[in-house]
Amino acid sequence: MKIIKLVQKIIPFVFLIFTSLIVIFSNKIPPSKLWIASFVSNLAPILIVLSIIIFIYSIINRNWISSLFLLVLILIGFDHITTTIQLRNIDYSxxxxxxxRFKVLSYNVSSFRIPPLFSPNYYKADSNLNSIFIKDYISNSDAEIMCFQEFFNDKNSKLYNNIEDLASNKGYNYFISNEPxxxxxxxxxxxISKFPIVNKSNVxxxxxxxxxxxxxxxxxxxxxxxxxxNAHLESMKIKAINYGFSANIYGKIKYILWAFKHGSIEREKxxxxxxxCTKLSPYPIILCTDLNDTPYSYTYNELNKILNNSFEYSGRGFDFTLNSESLFFLRIDNQFFSKEIIPLYSTSIQSFNASDHYPVESIYAID
Known part of the structure; x- marks a missing residue:
């Protein structure tokens, strides 16, 4: 009878551990092989937090066998904890x-939040306050190197000739990925770089x-x-469901799953x-990117094999980067660096919310 009771106590914990191990290691699986693994991997922080809570409960109730199982699970998933939160003290002085040292700014500017192209409001400064705020923020930045995703430029507009205002007129060097x-x-x-650019190309x-x-x-x-x-990987286009894609709940769920599958496979490519490109570089690297993926994803895991993440090495707290009421807990904007570079400090500027994303600033030194 004692053995049966013991088995009954252990089975739920064994099930939790088995499920958690599948989730924790699912970010090793290429989405092209099993795309659902990319979805499952995002459950890792939830299961780890649940495991910690149950572990504490088991300790309090002196359930040592369950505590041991859970401790092993927490240690196996410890990398997922450090990608989520950092508790270090930072010596700012x-x-x-x-x-x-030098500062790098990475920022998805969401096309400067412009109104519809060439609409009446497009030409009105008072209808483009977010655009003005974003441009002012960048103009006042002391970063030596700046990388922007979703950049917009209109060479025929005084209001939106952003390359001229943020680079050319200041004497900065720049490279833009697309032609007008x-x-x-x-x-x-x-x-955009205050330092000389000696080579540039699209990847x-x-x-x-x-x-x-x-x-x-x-x-x-x-x-x-x-x-x-500077990289901006494939979006899952989840916002499309907010614009009348389908009034039917089933249709929306079906679209979300399709978008997740499509986005995951494209990001793998x-x-x-x-x-x-990173492996072929003759120089130390700093990668600024909107991954459109979480720290628990295949994408992030692959990058972390060859580069270090600035938040993990010099950040603090959670450092979420998505300016969203419903998805505020996501960190999809990142900076990575190679081992020759020393990370000093990294943070997202959550007090500045003119874009859909928060700016990410990191300070580095060269070894």
Missing amino acids: SIFTTPK SHNGTTRGLVI FISENGYNGACFADVVTPSKDTLRII QISKLIN
């Missing part, structure tokens, strides 16, 4: 006395012309050359190209 269209507008990726541009990656090799005042990569 030492940051600004470190030689050869027939109407003078450009959307894409931009790298890939997706079929939609919207997502992609590019790089610029910059030379710092200490004569070190760095490769700055894109991350392969990005990693190849």
Whole structure:
């Protein structure tokens, strides 16, 4: 009878551990092989938090066998904890006395939140306050290197000639991933540098012309050359359900699953190209990116194999980056760096909410 009771107590914990192990290791599976694994991997933080709560409860109730099982599970999933939250103390005084330091800004500017292209409001400054706020924020930034995703430029507009206002007129160097269209507008990726740019190129541009990656090799005042990569990976386009895609709940769920599958598989292809560019670089790398994926994903895991994440090495708290009422708990904007670079500090600027994303600022030094 005692054995039966013991088994009854252990079975729920064994089930939790088995399920959690599947979730924890699902980010090792390429979405093209099993796309649902990309969905399942996002459950990792929930299961780990649940495991910690039950572990504490088991300790209090002196259930040592269950506690042991849960402790092993928590240790196995510890990497998922450190990608979620950092509790370090930061010595701010030492940051600004470190030689050869520089700041990098990465920011998805959401096309500067412009009104519909060439609509009446497009030409009115008072209808474009977010655009003005974003531009002012960038203009006042002391970052030596700036990477922007979803950048918008209209060379024929005084209000939206952002390349001229943020780079050319200041004497900064820049690279933009796409050429202007027939109407003078450009959307894409931009790298702006106060340091000289000695080489620049696209890594890939997706079929939609919207997502992609590019790089610029910059030379710092200490004569070190760095490769700055700016990437914006495939979106899942979940916002489409808010714009009348389907009034039917079943239709919305079906669309979300299709979008998740499509986005995950496309990001797998894109991350392969990005990693190849990284491996071929002759210089230390800083990668600024809107991954459109969480720290528990295949995409993030693949990058973390070859580069370090600035939040994990020099951030604090949760550092969420998505400006959203419903998905505020996501960190999809990141900076990664190679081992030759020293991370000093990294944070998302959550007090500035003019875009759908928060700016991510990191300070580095060169070894």
